[in-house]
Amino acid sequence: MLSAQYDLSSSFPTAVHSSVAELAALDAVGTVLSLDRDAALFREGDRADHYFKVVSGVIRGCKLLSDGRRHVGDFFLPGEFVALNAPAIHAFTAEAIGGTTLVRYERRRVDALIAANPRLAISLFARLSAELSAIRARMLLLSRMTASERIATFLLDLAGRGGSGRRSVIPLPMTRTDIGDHLGLTTETVCREIAQLKRIGAIAASSPHELRVLRGDLLQRIADGI
Amino acid sequence: MLSAQYDLSSSFPTAVHSSVAELAALDAVGTVLSLDRDAALFREGDRADHYFKVVSGVIRGCKLLSDGRRHVGDFFLPGEFVALNAPAIHAFTAEAIGGTTLVRYERRRVDALIAANPRLAISLFARLSAELSAIRARMLLLSRMTASERIATFLLDLAGRGGSGRRSVIPLPMTRTDIGDHLGLTTETVCREIAQLKRIGAIAASSPHELRVLRGDLLQRIADGI
DNA sequence: CGTCCAGTTGATGTAAATCAAACCCAGTGG
DNA sequence: CCACTGGGTTTGATTTACATCAACTGGACG
Numbered sequence: 001m002l003s004a005q006y007d008l009s010s011s012f013p014t015a016v017h018s019s020v021a022e023l024a025a026l027d028a029v030g031t032v033l034s035l036d037r038d039a040a041l042f043r044e045g046d047r048a049d050h051y052f053k054v055v056s057g058v059i060r061g062c063k064l065l066s067d068g069r070r071h072v073g074d075f076f077l078p079g080e081f082v083a084l085n086a087p088a089i090h091a092f093t094a095e096a097i098g099g100t101t102l103v104r105y106e107r108r109r110v111d112a113l114i115a116a117n118p119r120l121a122i123s124l125f126a127r128l129s130a131e132l133s134a135i136r137a138r139m140l141l142l143s144r145m146t147a148s149e150r151i152a153t154f155l156l157d158l159a160g161r162g163g164s165g166r167r168s169v170i171p172l173p174m175t176r177t178d179i180g181d182h183l184g185l186t187t188e189t190v191c192r193e194i195a196q197l198k199r200i201g202a203i204a205a206s207s208p209h210e211l212r213v214l215r216g217d218l219l220q221r222i223a224d225g226i
Numbered sequence: 227m228l229s230a231q232y233d234l235s236s237s238f239p240t241a242v243h244s245s246v247a248e249l250a251a252l253d254a255v256g257t258v259l260s261l262d263r264d265a266a267l268f269r270e271g272d273r274a275d276h277y278f279k280v281v282s283g284v285i286r287g288c289k290l291l292s293d294g295r296r297h298v299g300d301f302f303l304p305g306e307f308v309a310l311n312a313p314a315i316h317a318f319t320a321e322a323i324g325g326t327t328l329v330r331y332e333r334r335r336v337d338a339l340i341a342a343n344p345r346l347a348i349s350l351f352a353r354l355s356a357e358l359s360a361i362r363a364r365m366l367l368l369s370r371m372t373a374s375e376r377i378a379t380f381l382l383d384l385a386g387r388g389g390s391g392r393r394s395v396i397p398l399p400m401t402r403t404d405i406g407d408h409l410g411l412t413t414e415t416v417c418r419e420i421a422q423l424k425r426i427g428a429i430a431a432s433s434p435h436e437l438r439v440l441r442g443d444l445l446q447r448i449a450d451g452i
Numbered sequence: 453c454g455t456c457c458a459g460t461t462g463a464t465g466t467a468a469a470t471c472a473a474a475c476c477c478a479g480t481g482g
Numbered sequence: 483c484c485a486c487t488g489g490g491t492t493t494g495a496t497t498t499a500c501a502t503c504a505a506c507t508g509g510a511c512g
Contacts, residue, residue, distance in 0.1 A: 063366045067451060071366040087352065091359035121347065126313065128354050133317035135361050140289045140297040142368040143410030147500070176459065184369030186501060191460055208459060225293060373468065401490065415468060417492055434476095434491060 029110070030103035035096035041082065043093045048086040050104050054078050057100025058173050061092045062181065072182040073135075075174060077161055085128045097174050142184045145225070150183040151193040152223035155203070159213055170211045197222075255336070256329035261322035267308065269319045274312040276330050280304050283326025284399050287318045288407065298408040299361075301400060303387055311354045323400050368410045371451070376409040377419040378449035381429070385439055396437045423448075 030053070035041060041052065041059060052059075059076040073092055076082045082094055082102070114121050141150055159166045172179070176187045183190070194211075197203045202218040203211050213219060256279070261267060267278060267285060278285075285302040299318055302308045308320055308328070340347050367376055385392045398405070402413045409416070420437075423429045428444040429437050439445060 063362065065366065065370060065451060069370040069451075071369045073362050073365055085355055085358060087355040087359055091362050115344075118341075125351065125354075128351075128358070129311055129313040132311060132354070132358060132361070133313055135358070135365070136289065136299050136317050139299055139361070139365060139368060140291065142365060143297045143407075144291060144295040175457095181369075187459080188461085188502085189500060192500095195460075225291060225295075402492090403490085412469060413491080414470085414493085418468095421492075 029113075030105045032101060033104045034099065034101040037096060037098050039096050041094040041096065041102070042090050044090055046090045048083060048088055048090050049107050051084050051086070051107060051110055052082040052094075052105070053103045054080055054082065055101045055103060058097040059094050059100060059102070060097055060174065060178055060182075061094050063092050070181045071184070072178055075178075075182065079162070084124070085131060097178065147183075147185055147189050147193050148196065148222055149225050150185065151190065151197065152202075152219050154179065154183055155197075155211065155213070156216075156219055156223055159216075166213075166216065168213045168216075170213065172209045172211060176208075255339070256331045258327060259330045260325065260327040263322060263324050265322050267320040267322065267328070268316050270316055272316045274309060274314055274316050275333050277310050277312070277333060277336055278308040278320075278331070279329045280306055280308065281327045281329060284323040285320050285326060285328070286323055286400065286404055286408075287320050289318050296407045297410070298404055301404075301408065305388070311350070311357060323404065373409075373411055373415050373419050374422065374448055375451050376411065377416065377423065378428075378445050380405065380409055381423075381437065381439070382442075382445055382449055385442075392439075392442065394439045394442075396439065398435045398437060402434075 032055070033052075035057075042048070042050075044063060054076050056078055058078075059082055060072050061074040061076065061082070062070055062072045064070050075097075076094075083090065114124060141153055145153065155170060156166070158170050158172070159168070174182075176190045179185075180187050180190045185193075194203075194205075197219070198205060200218070202215045202222070203213055205211050258281070259278075261283075268274070268276075270289060280302050282304050284304075285308055286298050287300040287302065287308070288296055288298045290296050301323075302320075309316065340350060367379055371379065381396060382392075384396050384398070385394070400408075402416045405411075406413050406416045411419075420429070420431075423445070424431060426444065428439070428441045428448070430440055431437050
């Protein structure tokens with residue numbers, strides 16, 4: 001089963017990962033949910049009645065143009081919240097990459113919790129601001145970085161996710177097309193850039209879906225455009 | 227004086243434009259500030275001790291790469307708030323385009339206002355969420371739209387800003403380079419695309435800094451990639 | 453054992469970048 | 483008044499990074 005193959009929970013311990021500590025209170029009001037590969041968690045335009053946290057697997061958040069061009073805004077890894085900051089109507093579609101399990105929280109119950117707990121509200125506000133900063137950095141990437149800079153930045157970002165410093169093994173459960181749609185590139189360009197990184201010895205690959213960082217410094221220099 | 231030439235306050239009435247009504251309360255605690263052309267309001271990395279509202283002129287929010295590549299994340303028009311949702315450290319640099327006047331609010335006083343007024347907090351939260359949605363749409367633009375789609379989208383966005391429906395006269399106080407850095411294009415490409423829109427009769431220009439929309443429908447179709 | 457995808461690699465095309473040269477004002481100063 | 487200057491704009495010629503098109507590979511699964 002795919003979900004087993006792609007289960008990242010071991011490398012991203014969820015407990016550590018609920019970075020908004022206050023949100024632990026949420027766990028009491030959540031219910032478990034699982035999705036098959038490519039199933040939609042919600043769609044752009046849907047009413048946002050729930051918040052979610054990924055337990056295992058990965059969720060991609062994406063937007064589509066009428067002719068099928070796609071942009072993957074985020075990948076949500078185990079321990080991360082999906083749509084926690086959503087407006088009343090979802091601004092993007094969320095789909096499972098491989099089998100995925102999540103916890104679902106009712107929005108109105110969470111909102112009640114927030115209203116009752118100013119500390120929680122402040123955490124959420126800070127979280128939203130941080131998300132906004134991250135997304136601004138991604139706009140710089142999408143508008144001005146070269147293909148190799150984008151790929152190197154993406155790999156370093158993934159390596160740094162999940163707390164516990166920068167890990168050297170990077171799981172890549174998503175397809176090359178997903179990565180391309182995340183970085184504004186095509187499948188082929190993603191392949192070629194990863195191949196190039198292997199060629200120069202910055203990374204090695206045990207499979208297309210698991211890379212190992214050999215020269216983080218090199219990767220960093222490429223990401224920085226030096 | 228540039229600020230006179232570029233003063234947009236007449237076309238963007240500030241009263242109407244403070245779309246978070248509750249924020250009217252802020253005006254009592256603000257002080258006026260003016261900036262010359264290209265002067266920085268704050269820089270990326272600075273402590274965020276103040277919030278601002280543009281009165282006249284325009285502010286650009288931008289991020290730089292070490293080699294000078296630049297991305298302009300936002301243009302802030304009269305009546306709009308700058309850095310209202312900022313984290314403790316500014317994530318981008320804000321600079322004046324032409325002479326600009328603003329109102330400055332002390333962060334701790336605003337924060338106190340927010341803490342004392344739950345309705346205000348909710349407005350701000352909604353505002354932040356809306357900003358996040360807008361920025362996600364911009365990522366789709368930057369990663370997947372063609373040059374002509376980007377330009378048409380940008381012009382329609384500008385035409386729709388400032389409440390009061392879609393206006394037909396679009397002031398463009400920023401340079402072609404600013405626009406290019408906003409859309410992930412070069413000055414030359416921006417020029418050519420605008421020239422093309424004139425050629426097909428979608429817009430007319432009385433000067434490089436003021437366009438008139440002749441065929442909004444056409445512009446919309448181009449923006450939609452049809 | 454064949455089918456089906458995702459991944460990979462190669463050949464070719466193209467949208468937009470880069471390089472280059474006018475052009476157009478607004479401001480300055482003789 | 484008019485020549486001069488300098489920044490922004492515009493248009494043209496050429497290049498290029500990446501997309502597109504095409505073909506092959508290799509593992510997963512019935």
